[in-house]
Amino acid sequence: MITTTTESSLISAAELHNALQQRQVLLIDVREPNEYNNAHIPGALLCPLANVQELEPPCSSDTRVVLYCESGRRSQMAYEILARRGFQNLKNLEGGIQRWKQMGYAVRGAANAPLSIMRQVQITAGSLILTGVILGFTVNAGFFFLSGFVGLGMLFAGLSGRCLLAQLLMRLPFNRPKGK
Known part of the structure; x- marks a missing residue:
């Protein structure tokens, strides 16, 4: 079964920003370590796409898990993997960190970082x-x-x-x- 992107699987940058301020989300960056070091959303945990299969579900099924990558493609693949494994309350950041930055939200990372x-x-x-x-x-x-x-x-x-x-x-x- 292949999961496709639906409105219910996506979360907007504004919705994620509000959820992070209220500490109501577990945020996972599925990019590579060098990408994460260059820029990531504050509070995000790093779990590259290649390692997503090893993730354990949160202790509480009420915990909202949000995945993101650069543009949303890799996090959609991670979403599909975790959804097949039975993860509940799973979301994918629409447009990835690119959209997050476009909206003017803060990122952490190396100043003057080289190209990815x-x-x-x-x-x-x-x-x-x-x-x-x-x-x-x-x-x-x-x-x-x-x-x-x-x-x-x-x-x-x-x-x-x-x-x-x-x-x-x-x-x-x-x-x-x-x-x-």
Whole structure:
């Protein structure tokens, strides 16, 4: 059974803001740790989408659980996983943290944080592929292998859930948390 987004499964940023002020919600961020460190809604707990299956339901079935991610797609997937597992009183933040920020609500995180790792991966992979194609047409056809190699790496990342380029980029000094 696939759960689809319905009005009853969504919560607006304004509704969530009110619930947080009244401390009536358990808020879970399903993004990756680097995204959470860059900006998150105050009071949110981190549980990346890959780990959502391991979440235990709250002690009280009256506790409202709200999930969010960047735009609402990953949190919808988390919603479907938890709904199948029998979680009660479950909501998905409509529009994710993007909508939360658009509404002017506060976020916590690193000041002047770098681009998210996924954006860095997209920029780096896209640049390498484009460079391989341009050099393949203008210098030597052997440069097409660069584009193929990067494409193979992206395929591996999609199939395995492990992006070697992202792991490499996370080791760069500007992506490390201060003090490490």
